[in-house]
Amino acid sequence: LAEVDDAEAELERIVRRKEEWIRRYDPVTSRLLESLSDEAGILEARLKETQEAEEAGQEALDRLDEAREKLQSARNWGTYDMLGGGMISTHIKHNRIEEARELMYEAQHALRLFEKELADLEWRSGASDVEMGGFLTFADYFFDGFLTDWVVQGRINDAFDNVERGIEEVERQLSRLAQERERVEEELDGTNARYEQTIESR
Secondary structure, three states, rough: OOOOOOOOHHHHHHHHHHHHHHOOOOOOOOHHHHHHHHHHHHHHHHHHHHHHHHHHHHHHHHHHHHHHHHHHHHHHHHHHHHOOOOHHHHHHHHHHHHHHHHHHHHHHHHHHHHHHHHOOOOOOOOOOOOOOOOOOHHHHOOOOOOHHHHHHHHHHHHHHHHHHHHHHHHHHHHHHHHHHHHHHHHHHHHHHHHHHHHHHHO
């Protein structure tokens, strides 16, 4: 066992010496190796871009999930406020709205980065089209009543629906990206295997 302890490392050294010999003295096989190497390089670049897009998409999804949570809380407090909750519930509702607004702006930034990463793959999503508008928060403070509460509640619901659509789109794109990554990884493994087999079988 001690005599063959470094067998794998020795085999790798022999294969690399054989590769060097092929590149010097076997132009036909050398061109094939060069072609396989170029193909592997293209696949590695594609894999890197896919992984970067997945990271950007996950960041956008995290921000959207946080915004959805805050909007759900604002919606719950808004419902209570419409039923006569008073200034305390109004104040809490607006705090949740402001927190959601900040998270939605962060999500919008993350979605734009995600869209850019998808563009590198020559893909496009509708995720960055999520509307991040205002919520008429001032009206609820200064004209507190059922009508203005109802308007604000409608804006919260619209924002919630937009965030939900954004989440669905990002999840759809992440699913596509996962499939693409698996495809590229499989193809890259096959190309690298053909490269080594070409050397070993020469």
